[in-house]
Amino acid sequence: MSPNAGLDAVKHYKSAAWTSTERAQIYDRTTNSTSDLTHFLTTEFIGLLTQRIAPGSAVLDLGCGTGVLTKALAALGHDVTGVDISQAMLDKIDAHVGPGRITLRQGDVYALPFADASFEGVITRWVIPHFRDWPLIVREAARVLRPGGTLVIDHTSRANYALAAREGALDHASFGYDPRVRGGEPGGFYAATTVDELQLVADTAGLDLLDVAPLGFFRQNAVIAAVLGAEGFQSYKKAVDAFYQDPGARAFIQWFERHVTRALPLDMANGMAVVLRKRG
Numbered sequence: 001m002s003p004n005a006g007l008d009a010v011k012h013y014k015s016a017a018w019t020s021t022e023r024a025q026i027y028d029r030t031t032n033s034t035s036d037l038t039h040f041l042t043t044e045f046i047g048l049l050t051q052r053i054a055p056g057s058a059v060l061d062l063g064c065g066t067g068v069l070t071k072a073l074a075a076l077g078h079d080v081t082g083v084d085i086s087q088a089m090l091d092k093i094d095a096h097v098g099p100g101r102i103t104l105r106q107g108d109v110y111a112l113p114f115a116d117a118s119f120e121g122v123i124t125r126w127v128i129p130h131f132r133d134w135p136l137i138v139r140e141a142a143r144v145l146r147p148g149g150t151l152v153i154d155h156t157s158r159a160n161y162a163l164a165a166r167e168g169a170l171d172h173a174s175f176g177y178d179p180r181v182r183g184g185e186p187g188g189f190y191a192a193t194t195v196d197e198l199q200l201v202a203d204t205a206g207l208d209l210l211d212v213a214p215l216g217f218f219r220q221n222a223v224i225a226a227v228l229g230a231e232g233f234q235s236y237k238k239a240v241d242a243f244y245q246d247p248g249a250r251a252f253i254q255w256f257e258r259h260v261t262r263a264l265p266l267d268m269a270n271g272m273a274v275v276l277r278k279r280g
């Protein structure tokens with residue numbers, strides 16, 4: 001068995017899982033809400049890129065899925081290319097939202113169908129943490145970025161899992177993410193990382209690491225899941241969602257996520273937003 005057999009198994013599993021029409025339909029249905037906390041965090045995440053690029057920039061959305069980020073960036077006037085392994089996902093995207101132009105390409109984030117230095121900005125959400133060899137995706141993103149261009153990725157925090165382990169037993173199945181898998185069990189795998197590792201990956205890919213901050217305290221948090229237990233965590237998440245529908249509560253949660261969460265240590269949240277800049 002080759003040393004990469006586990007990694008290949010993960011990639012094949014993930015690609016096969018994502019390319020079905022049924023998956024695209026379900027994904028499209030479940031990710032289009034604009035009234036939930038995820039939508040707010042998405043907007044904050046996109047802002048990390050748009051505050052650093054000029055209006056109308058050429059931007060790439062890696063593993064764009066049904067185009068949540070692609071469409072939001074086009075609505076802000078950017079010239080957006082969305083790339084995804086799944087044609088079924090791409091077929092769900094209305095490419096006419098504008099005012100920015102949308103171009104869709106079926107392709108692999110490990111071997112992008114674009115020339116070096118094609119984009120001023122690259123963004124990716126909910127893709128990198130699926131793959132243990134995620135640094136290869138970062139390297140490929142850096143290749144297609146122009147010198148001085150910005151790369152914004154999400155990741156999950158290894159420190160959050162470590163703190164959770166000290167607080168109690170984390171039921172990874174109900175939490176949804178499991179970063180402990182070594183090679184096999186492709187279905188459960190989600191990568192996690194640290195600032196030191198990100199720094200190393202950035203250096204190797206010719207990127208400056210500009211900013212690493214927690215992204216989202218309230219919902220997907222391994223510490224809260226470990227403290228409450230599997231059942232408690234599920235009802236807690238429902239309660240947060242209901243709380244968020246109240247205008248005053250929503251204003252508080254949004255303020256907290258924007259100002260407090262970003263300032264917390266990385267062990268206090270599971271999601272991380274990472275901003276990098278291409279050297280040269």
Ligand SMILES: C[S@@+](CC[C@H](N)C(=O)[O-])C[C@H]1O[C@@H](n2cnc3c(N)ncnc32)[C@H](O)[C@@H]1O
Nearest residue numbers: 018063064065084085086089107108109125126
């Ligand atoms: C969880 S979805 C995220 C979609 C989108 N980025 C979002 O934020 O809603 C993961 C996406 O990664 C895509 N994907 C998985 N492996 C890929 C690969 N090797 N190359 C390109 N896309 C891939 C899947 O088809 C799927 O659309």
